[in-house]
Amino acid sequence: MQIFKDKWQCVADKSIDKLKYLFDTKAKFVHMCGTWETDEELEIIKTRSIWYKEAQFHDSVIEVSGKTAIVWNRIMLLAVVRGTEAKTEFTLTEDYKKQKKDWKMLALNFSSVYDTYQINK
Secondary structure, three states: OOHHHHHHHHHHOOOHHHHHHHEEEEEEEEEOOEEEEHHHHHHHHHHOOEEEEEEEEEEEEEEEEOOEEEEEEEEEEEEEEOOEEEEEEEEEEEEEEEEOOEEEEEEEEEEEOOOOOOOOO
């Protein structure tokens, strides 16, 4: 399920059309500085008001149950937020639902963690 990691390259490249196809129109995004919906997330990526420069993956767990997938990634995210570069460890939780034959992201949640944290597999 490479789609889950490929998403981050689309974010870094500002590939809004590809992301618009991946995100459900009613998806929710929970960040350290706020919560918003798909249109707002796409605008943030497009304008780089938060510039997600690079995501380094340390651990990943994907659990699929029927048409639902939950993805946990422990990442080091390099981003520019309000003009300040930040490098932060996160557990990133993503919820996907299979709609017809494509996966659509329903929710994304960043949780700050220590660099020694590991996802239980």
